[in-house]
Amino acid sequence: NAGVTQTPKFRVLKTGQSMTLLCAQDMNHEYMYWYRQDPGMGLRLIHYSVGEGTTAKGEVPDGYNVSRLKKQTFLLGLESAAPSQTSVYFCASSGIAGGPETQYFGPGTRLLVL
Amino acid sequence: GQNIDQPTEMTATEGAIVQINCTYQTSGFNGLFWYQQHAGEAPTFLSYNVLDGLEEKGRFSSFLSRSKGYSYLLLKELQMKDSASYLCAPMDSNYQLIWGAGTKLIIKP
Numbered sequence: 170n171a172g173v174t175q176t177p178k179f180r181v182l183k184t185g186q187s188m189t190l191l192c193a194q195d196m197n198h199e200y201m202y203w204y205r206q207d208p209g210m211g212l213r214l215i216h217y218s219v220g221e222g223t224t225a226k227g228e229v230p231d232g233y234n235v236s237r238l239k240k241q242t243f244l245l246g247l248e249s250a251a252p253s254q255t256s257v258y259f260c261a262s263s264g265i266a267g268g269p270e271t272q273y274f275g276p277g278t279r280l281l282v283l
Numbered sequence: 284g285q286n287i288d289q290p291t292e293m294t295a296t297e298g299a300i301v302q303i304n305c306t307y308q309t310s311g312f313n314g315l316f317w318y319q320q321h322a323g324e325a326p327t328f329l330s331y332n333v334l335d336g337l338e339e340k341g342r343f344s345s346f347l348s349r350s351k352g353y354s355y356l357l358l359k360e361l362q363m364k365d366s367a368s369y370l371c372a373p374m375d376s377n378y379q380l381i382w383g384a385g386t387k388l389i390i391k392p
Binding site: 210213259275 | 287291316324325326327328331370372379380381382383384385
């Protein structure tokens, strides 16, 4: 039981390049989330999903796209990376749709955009 | 708007007790979570309060006052491994977590 996993762990991009971050969970959770964490700031929600095939915008969705083709996986895409997207990205999942369920986090992806 | 306020940094001595306060304003309320985050790692769940009062779990306790928009995390018998950031996160009416910037706790021998 791996919980929530993320790939890659670390990536360096040049401005304008694209990439996809992968999140996978083996807890059969309905909800999945993508956050970014910057120094001195709280976690900010980028996009989330309430179930397979569904996605919704969070607090800071601009410049990112997501897809949830399978219940177990949630992809975060950067079409044209910008230095402002340098951050640590965390994926999380939780069990019950629309309920106060605990979120479980992956280990994070550290992204540097030059 | 939605707002979370907790101290940026606190220092305490090994073996002592420390209380980390959090005040919040949210659109609706569905409980409050506390998470621990060691440097370079992911946040991990510590506690959840939805009713007023104190919830105790080993060395850690969490308190909630919904009328005051206030919570605290109490850590007893501090150990060096408790050096970490502690994140306060109330849940709003849409069941979204609103995250504070966290309190960095430094434990000194």
